[in-house]
Amino acid sequence: MSFDIDVAIVGAGVAGLSAAAALRAAGRRPVLFEALPRIGGRAFTDHPAALGGAPFDLGASWLHAADRNPLAPLARAAGIGLRATEGSWTRRIMLDGWAATEAELAAYQATSERFERLARARAAAGPDASVAEAVAGLRGDPWLPLVETWQATLIAAADPREFSVQDWHLNELTGGNLAVAGGVGAMVARVLAPPPATLHLATPVRHVAWDRPGGGVAITTGAGTHSAGACIVTVSTGVLRAGGIGFTPALPEAARAALDGLPMGLLSKLGIAAGPTPLLPAGTSLYHRVADAGERAMFFSRPLGQDHIVSFFGGRAAWALAAAGPAATEAFARAELARLLGGAPPLGPAVLSDWGTNPAFLGAYAYARPGCMAARAAMAAPIGAGLVIAGEAWCMDGLAGTVGGAFLSGARAAGLVQRKDGFTGA
Template identity: 30%
Template structure:
């Protein structure tokens, strides 16, 4: 099959990293084509409706401290709605024997905040310039191999405190605090301002028009030819031209390419020549949390806004009130990092809800399993122990192919802001390779 060659650059993936790269390539005078595996743009962001209510299946919040994402909102005149989550009146948290008990919301979340402040104490010395995570040199390299579990163990917390903080940080790491790097979560703390009052901005602030609308605005500016339903299976780089082949057998060719798909997906693509060792290792080990589902549950029951956390590695944790509806029902949202929860089976979702919140009657729900999504193979990014020191290498292009995704960002690693950052960087690298 003859390759389509009327483009100057190929961008694989139409998430935030990909559309940003395409727009910036256009700004450098290159004509990009965007090839997307799904039937939609947005990658791991996806705005939809549920019973007439707007929801996000993937990343849906932007912190005011995320400067690149905020600049995009300003550029397209999209307001950021702050404080969209109601304050929980009560909380359900685990206790020493593994059972769940109810607490006053202010008390439980206040204690959780104190514990966060404790575990991140001193992180400003490790990450004095949090958007340059290796700036502190040997000081940060010395802890880059430490897991969140090891950090918690060093604090010698009592059983309940350990259970409360481990379910939070373990959830961010994909279920287990053994899997996430301490410095990775400490970097989240520092890029968000380095204080508890700032940390809470990473949730609850949303673009008024939804994430998908922002992605579309960026793509519009790219003026790129878009091909949906086109999973890429092979990337050939002969030193002068990159050929990209889709599952249908269609080929695209251009002098440069930007691979803007999650690092977890790299291992599903046949690279010729193969990936450099650091990229291959990253793909095999993964950066995105491997098993995560996002759920939206419409429930009824006589209770106010709630915040629920199960034990670490629990079936559905966290879960919290997103909105109280006019008829008294609630829209809850929650996450599961346990692959044994089949979100396509209502009886399993109902049983998980019943364990956590027996007062709630499930009316309906929507969910997406990102771990089994073949074009994500996982959710958001949180680096594994030891991966930080590989970051400079994994950010580099290979031949005529540059890489972009939230997982290889220097700053807001794992967030939309990080995806945008990596799109800017990859576009610059690709344009330099192309001589633009």
């Protein structure tokens, strides 16, 4: 049977671009359909006027797990500068108006280590539990909510009460972080750029029919319907859970159950122009000790020597602010910074991410609910004769939620298309 398209790929984020590159290398002819007028998805370096045109990663900004991140060698081969971030940040934690002393920072470090020991032990021994339940023995330690903020709310974008400790353990980002010259999004757009003739931008896919009598898949966009020998769908679990793409027949029950187990967390970023005032030394991370995980924002001053401050907030607080709107979010971050610095600093305009409300994403990245870690493996095989689901959420290599994980998942999806009998294409 012949098809209009050999392999259709829905989404030109890292997973879709990685799948396309692997298929091209194998001699296949993939075609990408992307809803937005740009590639990269959640890896996106903007150059906003608010920050004087400086590169600003609205999504991914580091290559985590440097020693096993598949994008690091690609960036190096393209001559893109990578810099290890270990030791390059100075931490300043504020407690009721004063900066934590060395002894207090040592107490924080000790709580972090106890947290890791307890959480790893529970993850290994099972049964699965929430991160909060796994470390319940530390409740009452004044540093625990801040450790949970880092380990769950910021790194996994998830509330520790709703996040699987086994998933936390599987995806611990050990091995160092790399900063990327010019931004992660710009690097992705450069090293994974597909041939322009194989890319349809601003072309959202509305429908995928995957169980056709003659085999293959039919995908429908605003411009019409195309048949394809196979289809790799790489949109976020947020888009799939919200029904952003219709499927005929509906996705199998096991796939829908897996989606229930992998909701999207939210991490939001606000970049604020710092101007010439040396407000904080470059490379300072500044935040409050918190009473409840994720309730406050965290700030990085002048990353990569740039003239701006980046504010991060995650989990429930980030969702509440996304619902309240950009003005409320910006006001919150500026008020937080003023509290941290003991007075409103003279700052310039700001730029805010919209991952929680943008219908192309509906969150930052997926986390597993307690008991649902196995959901990440639910898409390890094709659905029907021609449909494969990929993306950061479905990475089983310990890098779920990251650009490295999205890359590996896309490559795996390409491998499934290559191996599957009948995925012969046009």
